[in-house]
Amino acid sequence: MSRICRHAVAIAAVLGAIALAPPADAADEHTLVYKFATGEVLRWDVDVRSSVRSTIEGTTQETETKTVSTKAWKVIDVLPNGSMEFINLVERVRMTNDLPDRAPIEFDSLQKKAVPPGFEDVARAVGTPLSAITITPRGEIVDRQIKHHQPAADPAEQVVLLLPEGPVAVGAAWTQPQAIMVKLPDGGSKKIEARRKHRLKSVEKGVAQIETEFQVLSPTTPAIDGQLAHRYVQGLIRFDITKGRVVAQRLDGDKRVLGFAGPSSSMHFLSRMEEKLLASPASVAARP
Numbered sequence: 001m002s003r004i005c006r007h008a009v010a011i012a013a014v015l016g017a018i019a020l021a022p023p024a025d026a027a028d029e030h031t032l033v034y035k036f037a038t039g040e041v042l043r044w045d046v047d048v049r050s051s052v053r054s055t056i057e058g059t060t061q062e063t064e065t066k067t068v069s070t071k072a073w074k075v076i077d078v079l080p081n082g083s084m085e086f087i088n089l090v091e092r093v094r095m096t097n098d099l100p101d102r103a104p105i106e107f108d109s110l111q112k113k114a115v116p117p118g119f120e121d122v123a124r125a126v127g128t129p130l131s132a133i134t135i136t137p138r139g140e141i142v143d144r145q146i147k148h149h150q151p152a153a154d155p156a157e158q159v160v161l162l163l164p165e166g167p168v169a170v171g172a173a174w175t176q177p178q179a180i181m182v183k184l185p186d187g188g189s190k191k192i193e194a195r196r197k198h199r200l201k202s203v204e205k206g207v208a209q210i211e212t213e214f215q216v217l218s219p220t221t222p223a224i225d226g227q228l229a230h231r232y233v234q235g236l237i238r239f240d241i242t243k244g245r246v247v248a249q250r251l252d253g254d255k256r257v258l259g260f261a262g263p264s265s266s267m268h269f270l271s272r273m274e275e276k277l278l279a280s281p282a283s284v285a286a287r288p
Helices: 003-020 120-125 222-231
Strands: 041-056 059-078 084-098 105-108 131-135 141-146 173-183 189-204 207-216 233-240 245-258 266-277
Touching: 041 245, 084 120, 173 222, 189 222, 222 245, 222 266, 233 266
Parallel strands: none
Antiparallel strands: 041 059, 041 266, 059 084, 084 105, 084 131, 131 141, 173 189, 189 207, 207 233, 233 245, 245 266
């Protein structure tokens, strides 16, 4: 075979290999979906700490709250279309409130003591199914039934992280819309459009590192920002791609608002939420 023929054969072989190989970006894409099994119970340890320093008409007050809890999702059914139904509940709570001019007040659902004033609703909710939720593999909520009404519950709370639609590469971003009702000074209310923006930061050993940040899209006033202060969080979520679940997350908040309750008023809200999936069953407190 002549040198020209051999060269032509080599080129053809290389071109053929390139044609058969998958695109480089396709090989780097990842599919993030929830994967639950009927009868499975997922438990997370949740640690939430927050402090609010506010000044109104020259008077400054600071409050601190610490809550350590065990939340559980009990998977009731997995439908043929992939949708998953689970019961959401809190199995244990230990909470401390440090209020101005008062001694810290603590409530622990594992201790058989009288429930301190102000913690009655929390005590009644421990061990009680709070809601039945049905989600798609992506995390879209298709049905949510409230089983136990909580007066202090946040109706706009995002129980489930919304995952991207289809395979995504590192660096891809997607959003999770959120509508929040706020109170107006005249006694009315207004819907604020907001969202959580997520971005796939990296994938390490089968675990996706997802950056998240809360963003407000509607015009606001200082009075509205004061109501939204606790929502301005950002952080990192770790999602196990193989097992299809959030294994850990940490969200930090640091929001300052001037004029939320008059020209000379100010507020500084600090918070941190850390959550970790438990590998073994946690002890369950009896319902008070």
